[in-house]
Amino acid sequence: NAGVTQTPKFQVLKTGQSMTLQCAQDMNHEYMSWYRQDPGMGLRLIHYSVGAGITDQGEVPNGYNVSRSTTEDFPLRLLSAAPSQTSVYFCASSSVPGPLDGGYTFGSGTRLTVV
Amino acid sequence: DAKTTQPPSMDCAEGRAANLPCNHSTISGNEYVYWYRQIHSQGPQYIIHGLKNNETNEMASLIITEDRKSSTLILPHATLRDTAVYYCIVRVANTGFQKLVFGTGTRLLVSP
Numbered sequence: 001n002a003g004v005t006q007t008p009k010f011q012v013l014k015t016g017q018s019m020t021l022q023c024a025q026d027m028n029h030e031y032m033s034w035y036r037q038d039p040g041m042g043l044r045l046i047h048y049s050v051g052a053g054i055t056d057q058g059e060v061p062n063g064y065n066v067s068r069s070t071t072e073d074f075p076l077r078l079l080s081a082a083p084s085q086t087s088v089y090f091c092a093s094s095s096v097p098g099p100l101d102g103g104y105t106f107g108s109g110t111r112l113t114v115v
Numbered sequence: 116d117a118k119t120t121q122p123p124s125m126d127c128a129e130g131r132a133a134n135l136p137c138n139h140s141t142i143s144g145n146e147y148v149y150w151y152r153q154i155h156s157q158g159p160q161y162i163i164h165g166l167k168n169n170e171t172n173e174m175a176s177l178i179i180t181e182d183r184k185s186s187t188l189i190l191p192h193a194t195l196r197d198t199a200v201y202y203c204i205v206r207v208a209n210t211g212f213q214k215l216v217f218g219t220g221t222r223l224l225v226s227p
């Protein structure tokens with residue numbers, strides 16, 4: 001099925017460890033983004049990309065890196081995990097917004113716990 | 116992006132229509148109204164969007180008032196699987212990337 005695939009679904013890290021959250025989409029969308037969702041705080045934008053080779057920071061980028069070498073993939077790297085990064089992470093993709101766009105397509109999320 | 120106001124919660128009987136309101140009194144002429152929902156623990160799901168005309172798709176209908184200051188999402192025959200938090204978002208289209216700003220939404224509970 002077409003959509004956004006995130007792996008892993010669950011992950012437990014120790015403080016200081018690094019890891020990469022994977023995100024892949026097969027809809028040829030130009031835009032991809034990473035959000036985190038904490039209880040009572042809604043979704044906050046971490047990083048985004050408007051095309052291969054182009055990335056930019058969102059509102060909470062510290063502690064995370066991204067790259068976009070292909071249209072399909074947009075991995076999120078945690079450089080040195082901290083308990084404050086315990087959250088649910090969602091990857092989303094979309095075409096350029098307009099009258100005919102289908103909105104954002106979100107992945108099913110990665111639930112990360114840092115101990 | 117314009118701010119939106121939604122009731123915190125609504126109830127609906129299974130099989131009945133669910134009408135979810137949204138106020139966006141400061142919406143600009145080039146801003147669209149989008150609706151998403153988030154079923155527990157899942158990623159948000161796009162439902163529908165529109166500019167000023169009423170819209171319908173296989174999931175729902177969107178009614179936008181003539182002055183565009185409010186809208187209503189209609190789920191014509193609600194099922195238990197429609198229990199979710201529904202978010203109304205306004206955003207400019209045909210421009211560069213814009214982050215989605217989810218407010219607190221409306222928690223819809225569909226009961227048997």
